Amino acid sequence: MRILFVEDERKIADFIKRGLKEEGYAVDIAGDGEEGYFLGSSNEYDAIILDLMLPKLDGVSLCKKLRADKITTPIIILTAKDSLKDKVIGLDAGADDYLTKPFAFEELLARLRAGLRKASAHLSHELTVADLRMDLLSHKVTRAGKEIVLTSKEFALMEYFIRNAGRIVTRTMISEHVWDINFDTDTNVIDVYVNYLRRKIDAGHKTKLIHTVRGCGYTLKK
Ligand code: CA
Numbered sequence: 305m306r307i308l309f310v311e312d313e314r315k316i317a318d319f320i321k322r323g324l325k326e327e328g329y330a331v332d333i334a335g336d337g338e339e340g341y342f343l344g345s346s347n348e349y350d351a352i353i354l355d356l357m358l359p360k361l362d363g364v365s366l367c368k369k370l371r372a373d374k375i376t377t378p379i380i381i382l383t384a385k386d387s388l389k390d391k392v393i394g395l396d397a398g399a400d401d402y403l404t405k406p407f408a409f410e411e412l413l414a415r416l417r418a419g420l421r422k423a424s425a426h427l428s429h430e431l432t433v434a435d436l437r438m439d440l441l442s443h444k445v446t447r448a449g450k451e452i453v454l455t456s457k458e459f460a461l462m463e464y465f466i467r468n469a470g471r472i473v474t475r476t477m478i479s480e481h482v483w484d485i486n487f488d489t490d491t492n493v494i495d496v497y498v499n500y501l502r503r504k505i506d507a508g509h510k511t512k513l514i515h516t517v518r519g520c521g522y523t524l525k526k
Contacts, residue, residue: 310333345369465524
């Protein structure tokens, strides 16, 4: 578990980092909002703890920027501000939780665990690429917010694509993982299904997600 802690007060930063390390977390510290944005947008963290009053870029703006970049990592705001208004602004900016200074370290740990739990529950049943979302529990698929109805085979194919987004998937890989059998090499079942899927998810959208890789297979990317 890797945590990003954005805090300009060195003493607090070191104290929290030491405590989190003892609990088995790996911790990166960013001393200002800009560094926080740089680290938060270029590394994969399991959670981000964010002070509000920061040099260069304040915590609320940083939170908004990360969310605008589609970074869904749980964010806990740590603030000396305890007015209701500040809490509401923080949550509206995309934070998942907040903690008012001074706080008990135990409470920070508990909130961190809760945030991580929620994130993993969320991750396990929702997959997204660009503006396409698929919910593995309800089997609801949407693109740009509009629902797309897929057959169960199309859904399985889409799930396989999205789990391998950015990679080339060959027809052999698809037949093994989606159909669980190897087709004869002269059959075009996979291409037929990929075309069904394309018509449903890409037709009418400027950005195509499914791309043919000549001589290899397909790739799903923005
Ligand atoms: Ca501060």
